[in-house]
Amino acid sequence: MSAVLTVITGVLCIGGAIFVLLSAIAMLRSRDGLSRINVLSGATGMGLPWIATGVYIEHVQTHGFDVVTLLKLLVAIAGFVIMSSVASNALGRAAYRSGAPLDPATEPNELA
Amino acid sequence: MIPNPLRVGVYGAWLAGEVIRGALRIGADVVTPGLRMSPAIVALPLHCETDLEISTMASSITITPGTITLGIAPRTGDSPPTLYVHALYGADREEVITELRDMERRLLVMTRGRQAGERSMQEEPS
Amino acid sequence: MTVIVWITVAILLLAAVLGLVRVLLSRDDASVAAVSDLVYFCAVGIFLMVGLAAESIVLLDVASLAALIGILATVSLARILTRGRR
Numbered sequence: 001m002s003a004v005l006t007v008i009t010g011v012l013c014i015g016g017a018i019f020v021l022l023s024a025i026a027m028l029r030s031r032d033g034l035s036r037i038n039v040l041s042g043a044t045g046m047g048l049p050w051i052a053t054g055v056y057i058e059h060v061q062t063h064g065f066d067v068v069t070l071l072k073l074l075v076a077i078a079g080f081v082i083m084s085s086v087a088s089n090a091l092g093r094a095a096y097r098s099g100a101p102l103d104p105a106t107e108p109n110e111l112a
Numbered sequence: 113m114i115p116n117p118l119r120v121g122v123y124g125a126w127l128a129g130e131v132i133r134g135a136l137r138i139g140a141d142v143v144t145p146g147l148r149m150s151p152a153i154v155a156l157p158l159h160c161e162t163d164l165e166i167s168t169m170a171s172s173i174t175i176t177p178g179t180i181t182l183g184i185a186p187r188t189g190d191s192p193p194t195l196y197v198h199a200l201y202g203a204d205r206e207e208v209i210t211e212l213r214d215m216e217r218r219l220l221v222m223t224r225g226r227q228a229g230e231r232s233m234q235e236e237p238s
Numbered sequence: 239m240t241v242i243v244w245i246t247v248a249i250l251l252l253a254a255v256l257g258l259v260r261v262l263l264s265r266d267d268a269s270v271a272a273v274s275d276l277v278y279f280c281a282v283g284i285f286l287m288v289g290l291a292a293e294s295i296v297l298l299d300v301a302s303l304a305a306l307i308g309i310l311a312t313v314s315l316a317r318i319l320t321r322g323r324r
Contacts, residue, residue: 009242013287014242017246019135019139020249020253021249022138024253024276025139025143026138026139027256027272028256029142030200031147033266033271033272035149036260036269036272037271037272038198040276041176041180042135043253043279044175044279045131045175046128046131051246052298055286055298058239059297059298072301073301073302076298076302076304077305079302079306079308080305083308084175084275085171086171086309087312088312089170089171089181091275091312091313091315092174092180092181094315094320095271095319097320098319100267100268101266103151107152108152108154108202110154
C-alpha cells in the first residue's frame with residue numbers, strides 16, 4: 001500500500017513539475033507577451049494543483065488523515081485555479097491596453 | 113441561485129480534461145522543431161446573462177491553456193455581452209468559436225439545467 | 239521519496255531558469271510580468287518539495303496561502319503595466 005502511494009506521489013509531483021516545465025519552454029519559444037501570459041495557465045491550472053495533491057498524499061501517509069488538511073488541499077487547488085485565472089485576465093487586459101507589441105501574425109484581430 | 117453540485121462536478125472534471133489537453137497540445141508544439149502557433153483575437157458574443165455566468169465563462173477560457181480573455185464588454189443596448197479572446201491556435205476562426213461555444217453550452221447546462229441550457233444555445237445571442 | 243523530491247526540484251529550477259533566460263533575451267513589460275508569475279509558482283513548488291523532504295507539517299497551509307496571495311503580485315504588475323490607469 002505504501003509503495004503504491006509513493007508511486008502515485010511521484011507521478012503527481014514529477015508530472016506537475018513537467019507541466020510547469022512545458023509552460024516555461026512555451027514561454028521561451030512564443031513570440032509575444034500575450035502568448036506568454038496565455039501559456040502560463042498550463043502551469044497554474046494543472047502543475048501546481050498536482051504538486052499540492054502529491055504533497056497531501058505524502059502528508060496523509062506520514063501524519064495520518066484528518067478533515068482539516070483535506071480542506072486546506074481543496075482551498076489550495078481552488079485558489080490556484082480561480083486566482084490564477086482571474087489574475088491572468090487582469091494581466092492580459094493590462095498587457096493589451098498598455099500597447100505591448102503583438103505578434104504580427106495575430107490574425108484576425110477583432111479588438112483592434 | 114446555487115447550481116446543482118453534481119453538475120458543478122461534471123463541469124469541473126470536463127474543464128480539467130480540457131486544461132490537460134490544451135497543455136499537452138502546446139507542449140507537443142513547443143518541444144518539436146518548428147512552431148505552429150498563429151495567434152488571433154476573436155470577439156465572442158455570449159448567451160450568458162448573469163454576472164456569475166459571464167465571469168465563470170471568462171475564467172474558464174483563461175484557465176484553458178491556449179485561450180485567454182482579454183476583455184469583457186458588458187451588455188449595451190441591443191448588443192449581447194461580448195468576450196474578446198486571444199487564442200494561440202487561431203488560424204481557423206470557426207474552429208476556435210466552435211470550441212468556445214461547446215464550453216459555453218456545458219457552462220449553461222451547469223447553471224440552468226440541461227433543457228434550459230440547451231434551449232438557450234439554440235438561438236443566436238442577442 | 240528523496241529521489242522524487244530532487245527530480246521535481248530540478249525540473250522546477252530548470253523551468254525558472256528558462257523563464258529568466260526569456261527575460262534576458264527580450265524585455266518587453268508583458269513578458270517580464272508573465273515570467274515573474276512563472277518564477278513565483280516555481281518557488282512555491284520548490285518550497286513544497288523541500289518541505290516534503292524535511293517532513294514539515296505546515297506545507298498545505300503554505301500551499302493554500304500561496305494560492306490565495308499570488309493574485310496580489312499579478313494584479314499589481316498589471317497596474318504597473320498600464321501605468322496606474324485601469
